[in-house]
Amino acid sequence: MIRIGLDAMGGDHGPTVIVPAAKRALQYHPDLHLVLVGQADVLTPLVQKHKLPTDRYTIHPATEIVAMDESPALALRNKKDSSMRVAINLVKEGVVQACVSAGNTGALMATSKFVLKTLPGIDRPAIISALPTLGERFSYMLDLGANVDSTAQQLLQFAVMASSLVSAVDNIPAPKVALLNIGAEEIKGNALVKETAELLTNLKEINYVGFVEGDDIYKGIVDVIVCDGFAGNIALKASEGIAKMMAQRIKENFTRNFMTKLAALIAAPVLRNIKRQFDPGRYNGASLLGLQGIVIKSHGSADVKGYAHAISEAVREVEKNIPHLIGAQIAKILKDISPV
């Protein structure tokens, strides 16, 4: 039996999306029990409305809610009975094996780090997510914005963490790990990237394959792309931004007049298929890697399908016991680097 806690009040849509997503996840995973953390008077009518099987979930009370724009430091200090904080506490206490939140990313990161602590040998957690590619597999990129001003040693830790995750979850023996870089300068990259490249080249535990540029992210040529949180967040959000612009322009073109609407009607099955392929819910669920516990971040605006996918991501990481794998790999590397 896998037990997962949900910050049932977090995200743009809160429990109105999370409760039906919970039902969907319970249907996918017969061994799953969900602990919905939040205000019982809000959650009880919703679980009844959506007919969640009564033996497959628990409502765990939490009176407060962390707002999406709340300061992470203030949330950490003042909201000790928030649905987010209590869900993370349940991971710490071993009541659940993982938790999922669509809430405030900064608060989730700060609270997770404070409550769960990082694994020995890991300075800072990082946010990792699967990205769609032109290839047959996803590529994973980290850090997507948990850290700024990272050191080369921290990027090395990110590489180790991601390699352990992808190896276990996607059954790839030696995932190809690349560093995100730019190609215009003769001696490629900034000081951080150059120093990290040197460290990774000398690390035999990692299948480091060199640099990729921004336009390589979606080609599916590597399994893991490592970067600092500033570059990673910019890359991810710029991609989201242009994808939304393209979708908007396509919509405008197909709704311009009677003839274009007719064309849209005839092309509808194709357009639906394209829309489905680009549904961000298909890869919703980023991990906060490097903690002594599993915390999954859903996109704040995820729909029912997307949030259910984030729960499935938590299930996968529980099944593979990802924090243990990362801890073991880091311990091995630390031992190799400084032998007794």
Place this chain on the structure above:
Amino acid sequence: MIRIGLDAMGGDHGPTVIVPAAKRALQYHPDLHLVLVGQADVLTPLVQKHKLPTDRYTIHPATEIVAMDESPALALRNKKDSSMRVAINLVKEGVVQACVSAGNTGALMATSKFVLKTLPGIDRPAIISALPTLGERFSYMLDLGANVDSTAQQLLQFAVMASSLVSAVDNIPAPKVALLNIGAEEIKGNALVKETAELLTNLKEINYVGFVEGDDIYKGIVDVIVCDGFAGNIALKASEGIAKMMAQRIKENFTRNFMTKLAALIAAPVLRNIKRQFDPGRYNGASLLGLQGIVIKSHGSADVKGYAHAISEAVREVEKNIPHLIGAQIAKILKDISPV
């Protein structure tokens, strides 16, 4: 009469694209004279084939070619008679008022900086380009990869240069200038961004409006987006990458079987219109800002229309005398900051 030099041998396609693009540009701009720099035995048959009006162009000989993957330092040292170097020399000598190259970006930057020098008060040139938006106007972003490891003072210079350019070229009295940042951290951004924000807030010559995130780039909410060359290059190339992936997926979906091909046939006018809107040639032509001269970089793979657009960009900057405007604005700010 405006005289512009073309590095006629540079780029992925070289003179086979550049010569017909030159003809097109001459048709657009009746006051334009083009100096095609390169190997006369290659260029002469092409200008004859494309029937360029003989009084509107000159062929200026240059025996060498800088390869697309050549080391910028080696190109600068060894290729003194390359079409790129000679075209830049012509700007220096005042024979032409601007030059355009689709060649090796690193070599173009290094050679331009060496031959033309930066304007007084400018440490380093930056690459700026217009980007499509959901709004009515383009937004401009810089630096797109000329520099790594920039200082806050350099980002401030980028802001001043871009503001002068956009103000003059797009007739906007006080362009809205923003800094590219990430929003996940409580105290937003890395050390560089925070320091630059403080400098820009105190600079009355610039209409600084604060931070934008990666997904804001294509919303058209600001006129100028300032970032270091690492982040800018990553944002631009990640956008290119996902746009290509989306285009590829759309194509696959419409060519899957007989029914989808039929749908594509009926939707053809709409699809053509969408393709036209996303044609990168519509905004091809990045400027190397901050030099004592006008140098325009065309995308290496630009087609005839795209390269002609880059020539038009050069014409616009000559008409507005952009280096003079930037120099005057920087001199004014330097005077304000350190009064005698």
